[in-house]
Amino acid sequence: MSQIFSYRQLLDFARNIFLQIGCDEENAALASRVLLSADLRGVDSHGIARLSGYVRLWDAKRVNACPQIKILHETPSTATVDGDSGLGLVVAPKAMRIAIEKAKQVGTGWVSVQNSNHFGIAGYHSMMALEEDMIGISMTNASPLVAPTFSVERLLGTNPICVAIPAGEQPAFVADMATTTAANGKLEILQRKGGVAPPGWIQDKTGKSSTDPHELKAGGALLPLGGDKEHGSHKGYALGAIVDIFSAVLSGANYGPWVPPFPAYVPMPTYMPGKGIGHFFGAMRIDAFRPAEEFKKHMDQWIKRFREARPASGFEKVIIPGDPEREMENVRMINGIPLLGPVVDDLKYLAEKFGVEMVNVKS
Numbered sequence: 001m002s003q004i005f006s007y008r009q010l011l012d013f014a015r016n017i018f019l020q021i022g023c024d025e026e027n028a029a030l031a032s033r034v035l036l037s038a039d040l041r042g043v044d045s046h047g048i049a050r051l052s053g054y055v056r057l058w059d060a061k062r063v064n065a066c067p068q069i070k071i072l073h074e075t076p077s078t079a080t081v082d083g084d085s086g087l088g089l090v091v092a093p094k095a096m097r098i099a100i101e102k103a104k105q106v107g108t109g110w111v112s113v114q115n116s117n118h119f120g121i122a123g124y125h126s127m128m129a130l131e132e133d134m135i136g137i138s139m140t141n142a143s144p145l146v147a148p149t150f151s152v153e154r155l156l157g158t159n160p161i162c163v164a165i166p167a168g169e170q171p172a173f174v175a176d177m178a179t180t181t182a183a184n185g186k187l188e189i190l191q192r193k194g195g196v197a198p199p200g201w202i203q204d205k206t207g208k209s210s211t212d213p214h215e216l217k218a219g220g221a222l223l224p225l226g227g228d229k230e231h232g233s234h235k236g237y238a239l240g241a242i243v244d245i246f247s248a249v250l251s252g253a254n255y256g257p258w259v260p261p262f263p264a265y266v267p268m269p270t271y272m273p274g275k276g277i278g279h280f281f282g283a284m285r286i287d288a289f290r291p292a293e294e295f296k297k298h299m300d301q302w303i304k305r306f307r308e309a310r311p312a313s314g315f316e317k318v319i320i321p322g323d324p325e326r327e328m329e330n331v332r333m334i335n336g337i338p339l340l341g342p343v344v345d346d347l348k349y350l351a352e353k354f355g356v357e358m359v360n361v362k363s
Contacts, residue, residue: 002338009359010048010337011036013347017051020354021058022065023087031089038121039337042328043176045185046121048339052346054087054118055353056264063087063117069094072114072252076106080251081113085276088119088140092279096125096138099283103134107288112251115275118142118262122162123176123325129164129283130172133292136164137282141247141254143261146180147221148241149234152207154221155257158183159243164322166286168296170303174322179240180222187213187222192342200227246280253278336362 011032018028039047057063067086071079079098083091095111102109119125122138129136142157160183162176182201190197190213197213204210205219209228216222225236248255254274261268286292309318339347351358 002340003344004336004338004362005359006336006362007036007040007333009362010039013351013356013359014048014051016356017055017350017354018065018087020356021055021063023090024066027065027087027090030093031087034089034093034120034124036337037124040329040332041121041123041325042332043121043123043185043325045183045189048337048347049185049188049343050118050120052350053262053264054089055350057117057262060264062260062264067091071098077102077108078110079112081111083113083116083276085115085117088117088277088279091116092119092125092138092140092281093128095279096128096136096281096283099281100129100132100134100136103129103283103285103288104132107285109281109283111281112247113279113281114248114251114253116253116277116279117260118277119279121176122160123164123174125281126162126164126176127172127174130166132283133166133286133296135166135282135284135286136162137284138162138279139243139247139281140279141244141259141277143184143263143266144257144259145184145216145222146224146240147203147207149224149229149237152203152205152221153257156224156237156240156244157259158222159240159247161239161243165299166292166296167299167303168293170300171320171326172322173299173303173320174325176322176325177225179225179236179243181225181227181236182222184216184222187216189340192340200231243280248274248278250280251278 014032015028018031064085067084070082072082073080081095095113099109099111119140125138126136139161141159144154146156158178158180160178165173197211202210202215224233226232244255252274254272258269258272286295303320
């Protein structure tokens, strides 16, 4: 059973919690916007449901609420940033801003990040570039929950990639996806609902396909995009590996099985080759390649043609990446955001822990 809360209520509640753990006003507001952008866009696994997880990381002294974010190395078009163990919700958009500013100067900007934490949805950071007539790219590595094709070891994270591309009259193209068949957060939602996972999402500890959403707790693993070799899981494995290398091997963050786990109760790896979690961002100024208006006109034509594609039997229309999330955002901004009972209970716990007023159900 879900309860409905308004975006503004949840945004203010999250901001108050971030203030309570020591964030300043600017960072608390930024972290809240990034967090709630997931709920608005229908990515419930990465929104307010994760707030208690960030607090537990702070309790475990793994998150620095007042990070001194700094550039370790840079060229006119590149930079490596140290996030000082800050919230990824804060470190990531600030690193993306550096990429955008570099792109303004020289056409493209590329930033790798070390010493950060979980950064919410990749889409928020990529979409920052749209306002500047730029293509935005974002990716991050994550806790090792994914077994490479033919393996039973958990060596990669869900390692998402997002590419946001501006258009003219049409809404932007926004492809935001994990490199696994499903993100771990989807399993968490199924656990709360008492549901069953579709085949191809997870395997048990012996490598056999499973539909138990609790399988990870028994030593199982998430599967790369494709599910198995016959359906192209080696491609999902390769994509996840690319994200891991760009985000961490390039930046000096931890990679592979040594990435710090998101749940604070999971022990940290005994060996860590780098610092924290890693991200990678790119910003590409359209007019560094061709006039922006000309490009956006052709993007409109591209989008319209794909929208007009003949749908297969049983389907109404062909969608463009970003359509479902944008439509969901329009609905939820008006009608509110539904939260499952266990998520509401988490928020009540945080309200009591910090003496913050609990949000009210939307009337």
